[in-house]
Amino acid sequence: MPRERREQQILDVAGGVFARAGYHSASMDEIAESAGVSKPMLYAYFGSKEGLYLAYIKRAGGELLDRLVSARAGDASASALLRARITEFLSFVEEHGDGWRVLFGEVVSTRPFAENVAALREQIAGAICRMIEAGAGSWPGYPPPASDAIAHALVGAGESLANWWLDHPEVTRDEVAGLYYAVVQAVLAGPSRAFA
């Protein structure tokens, strides 16, 4: 079997083990056995346990970003694009539960893990931040980094909502998307309205 295929197959299996057991409790022995390869293959391909984990979160994170970036809406309006991105995000959660859980359900606070996940979060938050700032001063009277903070709050709301969804599978993806979309719109609309 060619190396590239094997690597992908190993990553699939490793993601499942990492998602279930967490980084530390996952053992290379178990991953190797589950993947149907020997341990030395894991090391030949990924160098170390850390390397394997990083390869997995990079692949999963890359796919999530790709989905967000390549989301296309029916019309070109900003809100339609936002809706399309939210749908892509939730599709990722739905289809790649392992990837989601590893990326956002387990925060391994050691570097370079935390750094990689944090970088991903920053990228998403940055995109939201630009959406806020493109909204023409919706948050007047707040200090400069407010939009950054708000963006992170929205990212956290989305993560939390996705995790809530995993515990409530009877709710459909579109319903969750609608809720998240409403939350984001409400927040993007700015605080003034809350006091109107």
Place this chain on the structure above:
Amino acid sequence: MPRERREQQILDVAGGVFARAGYHSASMDEIAESAGVSKPMLYAYFGSKEGLYLAYIKRAGGELLDRLVSARAGDASASALLRARITEFLSFVEEHGDGWRVLFGEVVSTRPFAENVAALREQIAGAICRMIEAGAGSWPGYPPPASDAIAHALVGAGESLANWWLDHPEVTRDEVAGLYYAVVQAVLAGPSRAFA
């Protein structure tokens, strides 16, 4: 020294170690040494490493809940109470960085840790949920568990905002509180406004 005091001292030290190194990387050796007790004492008092960790997150979570519950506002309005609670929440983050980091900065996805933190989150979300429902049908047209989902989204937003704050210590607590308050109010105001 009475046992109760010893236990509290040990928990203080253990929290610091857990916050810095994470659950898995923290070693009982290090905790025992830092606390100035012998390892058998740790086991006599807490039974196991897991028991020690659970004791710590229970104490920290209990204190956070206590603060939220006992928050009192100048006047009796719901919004004043919300504001007071947000301030309490951020005070906890500020004063008990270790506790906060262990509770919400490091998610150990293994049971029974995840369960305990999730239960804490549920309690806070439940309170928010009641606030939403007390808000007189602000989210009409959404399926029944919507308010629960929204509550979790707001909790996640708060967690994320607090973690963002830890990375931006130049921002004052009141500024963060203002932002979070605005976000919560905007969301509680319901989705209709976003389309007004």
Place this chain on the structure above:
Amino acid sequence: MPRERREQQILDVAGGVFARAGYHSASMDEIAESAGVSKPMLYAYFGSKEGLYLAYIKRAGGELLDRLVSARAGDASASALLRARITEFLSFVEEHGDGWRVLFGEVVSTRPFAENVAALREQIAGAICRMIEAGAGSWPGYPPPASDAIAHALVGAGESLANWWLDHPEVTRDEVAGLYYAVVQAVLAGPSRAFA
């Protein structure tokens, strides 16, 4: 059992294993089992395999040096002292075969092993070097480092002779001592005699 005694006991056993199998082929498992302790004890006491090995060569080297330094002769003449030292040296080889083999029979060329053994050899060679130079210019017409080189040659001769002795146990210690003494004296007497 107190720690100090255990350490010595472990070193005794480890020396035997290192002498028989060599550094690389010796396994910590085997040493632990032979010493009747568990592997974690080895690490608690010596830190690592390298640490254990270093501790052993330091103890063995130190004892050899002690013997050489504290050798006392019947009368105070230089030749009597030399003879006493040679006897001490061969007694060490006889009584501490393991130590001898580890020190001089297996050269592990990796640092810091090589450095430690080389330092021991240097100390012995330095003493011999001083004997040569105290011999009042016995090696005239040779370049400056000659006495250093000759000293190393004599050390090598002694090592080789000792190893030869280990293969010829029927020869007595005093006979070997006599031979080595004669060799050293012949060389110390200087090259001129050879051409006399």
Place this chain on the structure above:
Amino acid sequence: MPRERREQQILDVAGGVFARAGYHSASMDEIAESAGVSKPMLYAYFGSKEGLYLAYIKRAGGELLDRLVSARAGDASASALLRARITEFLSFVEEHGDGWRVLFGEVVSTRPFAENVAALREQIAGAICRMIEAGAGSWPGYPPPASDAIAHALVGAGESLANWWLDHPEVTRDEVAGLYYAVVQAVLAGPSRAFA
């Protein structure tokens, strides 16, 4: 490329790796890569790592012996022959540093390595032994195996001197040869002179 040439090339490379890293630390991967062949080739040609190492020390030892045997002096006197052999010996050290280091700088005490190097040493010592005995009873009053022991001492002196030389490259080959020659002559002259 014919097999014979390939083998020689591989041995050249392997010698360099063995000399630098030592037997145990040298990896077949590194040797294969450095030699530009695949690992299965190494095994096809030499059977095993041990086989490769043995092949190398046999080739190096054979070349050293060849040089010693074929050394020719200007005149036919024993001392001129001795001098020529010493020169050949040191030329080998100078020109084949790898071979020298593998043969005498790293003593792998495990069989069958030690045996092979010991056999080489025996052959050289045997030649010296015959020189001693041809010297007409220079060592009277010493037990029968004395000349054998002395021969080994001289071999050890030569090894040690050569290793010393490697650490003092500023000394010329002829100077070292002169020293070694003087040492050998002094010893061959017998012990009686020392007491003259």
Place this chain on the structure above:
DNA sequence: GATGAATGAGCGTTCATTCAT
């Protein structure tokens, strides 16, 4: 003949946990 792919077996090391005192 030659190699990319694969592995069995073992090693050094760690750590939560428990006696004997």
Place this chain on the structure above:
DNA sequence: CATGAATGAACGCTCATTCAT
């Protein structure tokens, strides 16, 4: 009550060695 001493069990990692092609 308190601890110094000790360990069982497992883990990450490596390497000489061998097939299948």
